Each structure stands twice: as C-alpha cells, then as structure tokens.
Amino acid sequence: MKLLQHCGRPRTISKSLMQALRVENLSEDLSGLALVETSIPERAPGEVLVRIHAASLNYPDLLMTRGDYQFKPEVPFISGLEAAGEVIEADPDSAFKIGDRVMGGNKTGAFAEIASLPSRSLSPVPDALSYAQAAAMGAAYSTAYTGLIELCGLKEGQWVLVHGASGGVGLAAVDLAKAMGARVIAATGIEAKRERIDALFAPDATILAEGRFRESVADITNGALCDIVFDPVGGDVFDESTRCVAFGGKLVVVGFTSGRIADVATNIPLIKGFSIHGLRAGEYARRFPERGKAINASIAQLAQEKRITPAIDRVLPLSRWREGFDAMASRELVGKVVFEPGA
Secondary structure, three states, X not given: OEEEEEOOEEEEEOOOEEEEEEEOOOOOOOOOEEEEEEEOOOOOOOEEEXXXXXXXXXHXXXXXXXXXXXXXXXXXXXXXXXXXXXXXXXXXXXXOOOOOEXXXXXXXXXXXXXXXXXXXXXXXXXXXXXXXXXXXXXXXXXXXXXXXXXXXXXXOOOEEEEOOOOOHHHHHHHHHHHHOOOEEEEEEOOHHHHHHHHHHHOOOEEEEOOOOOXXXXXXXXXXXXXXXXXXXXXXXXXXXHOOOEEEEEEEEEOOOOOOOOOOOOOHHHHHHOXXXXXXXXXXXXXXXXHHHHHHHHHHXXXXXXXXXXXXXXXXXXXXXXXXXXXXXXXXXXXXXXXXXXXX
C-alpha cells in the first residue's frame, strides 16, 4: 500500500499496480499495443498525481503507435496525450490540492488509471463540464483557439473555412468560430458526415472537400472567399484551399491527415496577398507559457458560459481501446473518442 502525501496529510492507494495501454513496439496495425498491468508512476517534483476518470484519443496518439509523429518517445511507453481526473498527490506548494478536478496532459501517459503530469500542463475542470467533456476539450480547443484567435485574430463576421470538420480538432474549430461570431463553412471528405456536423454545431454551410470545391466556397460567400482557412488535412485539400483564401486572408496549416504534405508555389500567396501560418499549439504554449495560460483561461470561460461544448462520438472502457483506434484510423468518427480507465 502506497502513502500519498499532500501538505502533511496522508492518503493511500489501495493497490500498487494499475491498468494502462502501452506501446510495446511500433506497428502499422496496432499489434504493438497492449493493455497491461504496470506500476503506478512515481511523482516527480513539479508534477501532480492524477486518478484518470477520462482520457481522449487524438490523432497524434495514433501516429505515435507507428513512429510517424514528430515526437518519437522511446518504447515502451504509455499512450495518451490528454485526460481529466482527480488530484491524489501534489507538492505542498502546488496550485492543486487533493480532490481537485483537473484537465490537461503530457505527450504520453494519459491512457492509464493514474498518471503523473506536469502541474503547468493542468487546469481546473470548468463546473459545466463532465470528466469526459473535459478530456475531449483540451488539445482540440487549444489548437483551434491558438490557430483561429491567437495567430489569425479571428473577428466577428469573418468567413472561416474549416477542413476535417468531423474530427476532434476540426469540430472544435467549427464550434469556437461560431461562438466568436464568425460565418463558418465546415468541410468534410465524407458525404455521410455532413448531416451530423450540421446537427452538432449548425455551421453556416457544409461542403464536401473533394475536387474543385472553390466554386462552392465562392457561391456560399458571394465571391468574397474566406478570411481564414483552417486545414488539418493537407494534400489535395491544401492545394485547392489556396484558391479559397480571400486577398489578405490567412491559411493555417494544422496537420496532414490526408497523408501527403503539400507544396505551394510562393507566387500564389504573393499574388493573392495571403499568409500561411504553421500551427503547433502545444509548442506555442511551451514557448510562450503566459499566452498558453491565457488561452486555457479563455477556453475555460467559454466552456463555463456553455458557449462551447466538445463533441464526443463515443465513450469506451479502456479495455475496448482497439475499437476507438480503429474508428479513428478508418475515419468513422464525428467527434472525439473518450476512454475510461478502470471502467
């Protein structure tokens, strides 16, 4: 039995092992993942030990199982970028105390019953959110906020084209842009998802992002095109998106879920007078921690006011991890997968 200490008050964990989803080997087919019993992590100074109630699946989690993400942790490692749960141990001078509801994460470690997470990466769960909603909010909404508002200065009434609008990050961008008073075109590569996107966040329009979709964008905006294009897809979608940006607009590169990193001839942004912004929200917050805190505070306030709410496709016990990963890989999802360790 392990004693947990906070400000001189002991608390206990009734077992020394926990369940966790661990990447044992890199693999293309998830064969390198296993649900294992492993030791509860030791908390380092500056970290907070959190009993995980919910952890959400992000696309980088899938990429890391293959070794295809820019961050390449040494195997074996416990998967999972972000979670929400209850504080069970912290430094005496920590901003968090035992029993606090917190959300946040690290690059790994969230898909477990207990995780030791940097205090700086955590924030209180808004009262309006459940643990599942809190776990689904962090990375997706901080990415959307950093891209749309921090980098692009989104203003009320602007036209925003959001690609990958059925995924966690894309849906967050649609939700956030609507909350800020923008006019939103939600784009997806799967026709069957358009109705579900409309039902969730009621964008001003939804389009199928294939072929020459510029004409659809021009028709919707009466020829004005878009002030901001938010693109987690890349490839052919990026190529066509350069034709959808208004003069003086901004195109945000979020990722490459299409599998192809696109090129752009520099005469295109020159002639059209638009700028291209690369977005790494986590790195932005690490390099500018005060801005990161301000972004998280703004997101929490919007959530507390119920102006934004993350979309959850399904909640699964961690034992059904493969179902969640397979659904993401096969592009079945409209919203986030949330795992419940210990369920």
